[in-house]
Amino acid sequence: MMKQLMNLLKKQSDLTTILMFAAGVLTMPIWLDPIGANYPDLLQKFVIFGIFAVGYNILFGLTGYLSFGHAVFLGVGSYAAVWSFKLLTMNVLPAILFATLISGLIAAAIGFVSMRRSGIYFSILTLAFAQMFYNLAYSVLIPITNGETGLQLRMHDPRIIDNYFSDPLPGLPSTDFFGMSMNGYSGFYFCAVVLILAFYIAMKIFRSPFGMKLKAIKSNQHRMRYTGSDTRPYLITAFIISGMFAGLAGALLAVTDPLAGAERMQWTASGEVILMTILGGVGTLYGPLLGVGIIKYLENIFSTINESVLQQFFSFLPQWGENIMVSVVSPFVGEGWHLTLGVLFMIIIIFLPGGLMEGFSRIQKRYRKAKIKDNQSDSTKE
Amino acid sequence: MSEKHEITRRQFTKAGLAVAAMPMFYTKGAWAAKDFANNPGNSSKITLGFNVPQTGAYADEGADELRAFKLAVKHLNGEGDGGLMNTMKPMNLKGNGVLGKKVTYVTGDTQTKSDAARASAKRMIEKDGVIMFSGGSSSGVAIAVQGLAQELGVLFMAGLTHSNDTTGKDKRRYGFRHFFNAKMSGSALGPVLKEEMGTNRKAYHLTADYTWGWTQEQSIQETTEGLGWSTTAKVRTPVGAGDFSQFITPILNSGADTLILNHYGKDMINSLTQAVQFGLRDKQVNGKNFEIIVPLYSRLMAQGAGKNLEGILGTANWDWQLQDEGSKAFVKSFGTEYGFPPSMAAQTCYVQTLLYANACENAGTFYPPEVIRELEGFKFDGMGNGATEYRAEDHQCFKDVLVVRGKSNPSSQYDLLDIVKEVPRADVEYDASIFGGELGPYEV
Incomplete structure (x- = not known):
């Protein structure tokens, strides 16, 4: 029985992978509790940015096209979702569909133009588009985006569908999924289910002929062309899919917190998802999710560690030792969390160019080798 | 530390229930038996959240606000010289924390961005269990987190925010502003x-x-x-x-x-x-x-x-050279602590913290709707701006406003403004209904 189970796991059929993944995601509140990361807002961020990174990886990981403007779709998704809350209903389903659709359309437009070039020129084109959208949001599009203040719900929004069925309650309405509130833990579980679905789709793409085509484009696009297959439609499709994933993530950001601001589209946000993907491992299924976990954890937990926390932490040392440790460590925590991230990023790029996933596979290989050696020595003894 | 974990575990079991049945945590109608978000219950301390810009264009103001918050916490706990607790009237504070519970605090960086500010405020509310949060320096941020305060049922005592919208079309029952407006x-x-x-x-x-x-x-x-x-x-x-x-x-x-x-x-x-x-x-x-x-x-x-x-x-809104008792007491207290005079951002944040604490003492509970009712229409004096009133209709404080001018021959690096005129409160008052907006319900 045990053996059968092991075999099943080794085979890594789609079903087992997704079941293990689902178990891992849904139990996050338990295993993240010891490191202080178990509170709804951060859990929601983990899974939402997980979707963003998984989608980004479909483009960057499979085709090798480094888009530097992916945050645009995150922002567009958020705006579209909030508008759906304002105009139609507080139910999240239309908002999510609407947001994914709109970001897909915008991805098609940007992809159509940007995909004429590859390499650094493609990156620059996407960056230019992102910057353009960011500036538009702060200037001519202010009627849609509400500029720096951010797009928010108002008491007297039309909300056509909701108001058709019932009179508005006093106060601002909150988002719901057929009665299930999107605040707190229920919001997290909703996003987690969406992440599991998104992950399943991404996995299917990775293991499909379409995914194979994309990988072929990454390894040698010229050869692909010489063999007579047109790569452009595949590239644009990959770009649109990853744009829709980002739009979905943006919609979920608005679902858990109905507010959209243009800072979500800033180039730093685009850079963040690249960092996440590279940190975890480009082109691997789990890598980007690992990257998301590390970066969001540093951003939310590490950044709140201040000197008094450090003093408590090092209080077992003598006074002088405590002071030295606090002054050595404090530049790396609190406001300095970016420094920690930078150092970590450098170490990983230098020693593990394939990201954390490469580290794991190296450990695994070494372990296997040791095992084979053991077996050999066992057999010689006999 | 262990206390924190107890709370998170309790939250987790609650969430487990929430998935099965209808959610009951952080949602409407969750105040059964007067329970409320982050109820300190029998705990011996309460936590306040100070959410200020520590990076970006308003970072200087943020740093000064944080100094004021820390000073206010000290005074509430009966440490230091008591500052404005010597001059505020009417006042119910006893210098033993709030309602006998010691005051602690957590801080956060808003980065002057609505998104980051809300994430930071949510962390304070969901993880650190703050019962009130304050801060500001950007009205965009203040309005964004004020909306959050209403949603989650935790009071927001705005710091520096000067937009008419904060207590105008975007006013909220759970948001209060001491600062003046445009x-x-x-x-x-x-x-x-x-x-x-x-x-x-x-x-x-x-x-x-x-x-x-x-x-x-x-x-x-x-x-x-x-x-x-x-x-x-x-x-x-x-x-x-x-x-x-x-x-x-x-x-x-x-x-x-x-x-x-x-x-x-x-x-x-x-x-x-x-x-x-x-x-x-x-x-x-x-x-x-x-x-x-x-x-x-x-x-x-x-x-x-x-x-x-x-x-x-x-x-x-205020200047450290004002000569009333409250201003002098605050400047002295702040100066002793940090070695330089406070800014107007610091003053408003300090006053807001004390006003919240006093309202809790008056209400005899931390239950937000009761605290809100205490603050609405509250009249006080001795906090540096003369007689002041928290108008109930829009949660805006009304007090004298200063017209100032840059000094030509400053005597020190802090003596930079001349007070041209102290405009009396009556001259700056306006009808609360001109900006529209609704405060929303007491209980969320």
């Missing part, structure tokens, strides 16, 4: 402008492009046009732009004779410095000296702008 700045500034610059001028606005800039531009325009001035142009500039030269060059040939800078923090320092460098103040237009007005002024900005601020008019 409308009041306009009313206070009007008569002084008329006296000094006459009734026939052409104004050119440079405006920070978000809720605060918009409402200040509108309020100042209403005031100046009421005096008979005309408005040549209103140009919106991005927040944190750094370089304003592209916006300043067109002013030279616009025919305007007055520049109104609706900027704040480092933005205002940069735009004013560049305006002076471009020679605007030495110009003569329409036979008049070119003038610059900075409607919202703070000493921190004056420190940054240096000599460029000489003679420039503006308004302030």
